[in-house]
Amino acid sequence: MPLKNTKEEIYSFLMKFCEIRSVTDSEGEKLAPKFIYDELKKLTYFKDNPEDLFIQEIGEDRLKRSNLCAFVRSKKQTMNTIILMGHLDVVDTDVCGNLRDLAFYPQVYTKEIAKIDIPKEAREDLESGDWIFGRGVADMKSGLAVQAGLVAELSENTDNLDVNILYLAVADEENNACGIHKALELIEDMKEKGYKFLCCIDSEPTITQLDKGAGWIHLGTIGMYTPFTFVLGRETHVGEYFEGLSAALIAFKLGNLIEGSDEFADNFKDVVYPPLTCLKIKDLKPTYSVTVIERMAMYYNVLFVQRTPDEILAALKKAASCALEKSIAEQNMKRLTQGTQTKEKILKGRIIEYNELISLAADQANEDIQKLIEAYLRTLSPKMELQERGMMLVNHLIDIAKLKGPAVIVGFLPPYCPALYNERKTKRELDILDTVEEIIGEAEKTFSVKIHTAEIYEGISDLSEFGFKGSKRDEQVLAKNMPGWGMDFVYPFHRSKNLDIPVLNIGPIGKDAHKLTERLYLPYALEVLPFLLKKIVLGLAKRAKLQ
Numbered sequence: 001m002p003l004k005n006t007k008e009e010i011y012s013f014l015m016k017f018c019e020i021r022s023v024t025d026s027e028g029e030k031l032a033p034k035f036i037y038d039e040l041k042k043l044t045y046f047k048d049n050p051e052d053l054f055i056q057e058i059g060e061d062r063l064k065r066s067n068l069c070a071f072v073r074s075k076k077q078t079m080n081t082i083i084l085m086g087h088l089d090v091v092d093t094d095v096c097g098n099l100r101d102l103a104f105y106p107q108v109y110t111k112e113i114a115k116i117d118i119p120k121e122a123r124e125d126l127e128s129g130d131w132i133f134g135r136g137v138a139d140m141k142s143g144l145a146v147q148a149g150l151v152a153e154l155s156e157n158t159d160n161l162d163v164n165i166l167y168l169a170v171a172d173e174e175n176n177a178c179g180i181h182k183a184l185e186l187i188e189d190m191k192e193k194g195y196k197f198l199c200c201i202d203s204e205p206t207i208t209q210l211d212k213g214a215g216w217i218h219l220g221t222i223g224m225y226t227p228f229t230f231v232l233g234r235e236t237h238v239g240e241y242f243e244g245l246s247a248a249l250i251a252f253k254l255g256n257l258i259e260g261s262d263e264f265a266d267n268f269k270d271v272v273y274p275p276l277t278c279l280k281i282k283d284l285k286p287t288y289s290v291t292v293i294e295r296m297a298m299y300y301n302v303l304f305v306q307r308t309p310d311e312i313l314a315a316l317k318k319a320a321s322c323a324l325e326k327s328i329a330e331q332n333m334k335r336l337t338q339g340t341q342t343k344e345k346i347l348k349g350r351i352i353e354y355n356e357l358i359s360l361a362a363d364q365a366n367e368d369i370q371k372l373i374e375a376y377l378r379t380l381s382p383k384m385e386l387q388e389r390g391m392m393l394v395n396h397l398i399d400i401a402k403l404k405g406p407a408v409i410v411g412f413l414p415p416y417c418p419a420l421y422n423e424r425k426t427k428r429e430l431d432i433l434d435t436v437e438e439i440i441g442e443a444e445k446t447f448s449v450k451i452h453t454a455e456i457y458e459g460i461s462d463l464s465e466f467g468f469k470g471s472k473r474d475e476q477v478l479a480k481n482m483p484g485w486g487m488d489f490v491y492p493f494h495r496s497k498n499l500d501i502p503v504l505n506i507g508p509i510g511k512d513a514h515k516l517t518e519r520l521y522l523p524y525a526l527e528v529l530p531f532l533l534k535k536i537v538l539g540l541a542k543r544a545k546l547q
């Protein structure tokens with residue numbers, strides 16, 4: 001039976017969709033586009049227009065994943081188009097322990113999770129009977145299911161539809177976003193053919209530090225940097241501790257200064273966004289030995305709305321310099337108080353931007369440094385994560401540069417996502433504000449729920465890719481300080497800037513995304529969200545027609 005835009009059908013679509021183990025970077029991720037394809041293929045519209053439903057292969061992806069694309073053309077010959085978009089992948093279920101396999105079967109999982117110890121709030125939600133638990137129920141298979149329901153309904157009557165609908169379910173959101181980057185090529189092609197994109201609507205679940213029980217509509221999306229610090233200490237035998245300087249000492253002090261610090265928490269229109277957190281700490285010592293750690297690499301997540309790469313780099317350099325100075329001072333003091341015979345005293349360390357490290361390596365190399373970099377990256381396994389490849393490259397360049405510690409190298413790694421917000425400048429942006437305000441009022445009255453609007457979706461989303469608003473300088477700072485730029489990763493600033501499509505996130509009420517207790521509030525997801533989505537799409541189409 002073809003999909004219908006009803007509560008029951010959306011629910012059943014969601015349950016089947018969750019069983020597809022589309023964990024990012026796994027084989028299962030490749031099965032998800034086919035699942036939606038098979039469901040939508042049954043619709044009369046796609047039977048009549050098979051060329052409008054297709055799987056878009058991501059040729060350049062090392063894992064050969066793909067996206068699902070469905071296009072519903074209005075018979076009214078309009079070029080106005082709205083994008084409905086979401087991601088197919090989910091994070092893995094390792095955090096679910098013994099239940100890790102069952103997390104893909106939400107109904108069973110919800111029963112099983114009742115038997116284990118879960119936080120009080122999750123227990124209360126569970127006992128209310130209104131919530132379903134499982135991987136992807138909130139983030140974000142329910143969003144894609146509701147959007148698919150709307151596609152099904154709108155495709156039934158294209159004679160009266162004022163807008164074309166492009167539905168995109170993309171891979172790899174939770175990791176490096178290769179799915180959306182590929183999908184943008186399609187959107188760019190359509191733009192060249194004259195299609196006018198009114199808005200791109202994503203349906204990510206609520207992630208907020210505020211009212212978690214209410215519905216939220218977001219007018220923009222947060223940006224994300226992944227800066228790194230690579231600490232180079234000075235090696236020594238543990239028995240002659242004071243003759244070297246442990247990279248761990250510097251790294252710990254640095255971590256202490258920046259983890260969760262106010263300095264990296266961006267502030268936009270009176271909202272303070274989450275602070276920096278370390279995503280990975282790695283020491284580069286290959287095996288056990290009684291040598292102090294010489295090299296340690298850390299990379300971080302930094303969320304932002306308006307902060308520039310220059311500002312992030314400057315703040316990191318300042319913190320690194322402070323950590324380095326403190327470590328050296330302390331080391332020298334302890335050398336005296338612990339009465340060692342070590343004579344040599346380390347006086348100074350260096351803070352080096354990644355682009356400066358390349359110059360230092362180029363000075364020492366007998367060959368073109370760019371060629372050396374490329375050759376080195378080719379020796380690394382393509383299966384190795386981009387961040388790891390970047391760190392290994394920094395390590396290699398330190399060797400070529402014959403750099404002696406103590407030093408801290410700072411730069412950026414992928415992924416990078418720009419921030420996007422409604423500037424209230426264009427008609428399209430203003431239409432979105434008016435439509436949202438009108439529909440929220442209607443929905444609150446119809447369903448007696450509270451729905452808030454917020455400037456920025458804090459959960460990170462593919463919406464970032466729809467209109468880069470940074471400067472040329474931002475582009476340059478990122479490009480020259482990102483190991484592997486141009487070979488492993490490149491950010492398509494130009495394309496993003498050209499697209500310039502306003503965005504909106506209208507998603508379900510979910511809690512604990514990525515956790516053991518990921519869950520979805522069913523009454524909102526199955527009734528309010530389909531209402532909101534449909535009304536907003538039709539409302540935007542109507543307003544666009546009026547101009």
Ligand SMILES: [Zn+2]
Pocket residue numbers: 087139140173204205
């Ligand atoms: Zn998500």
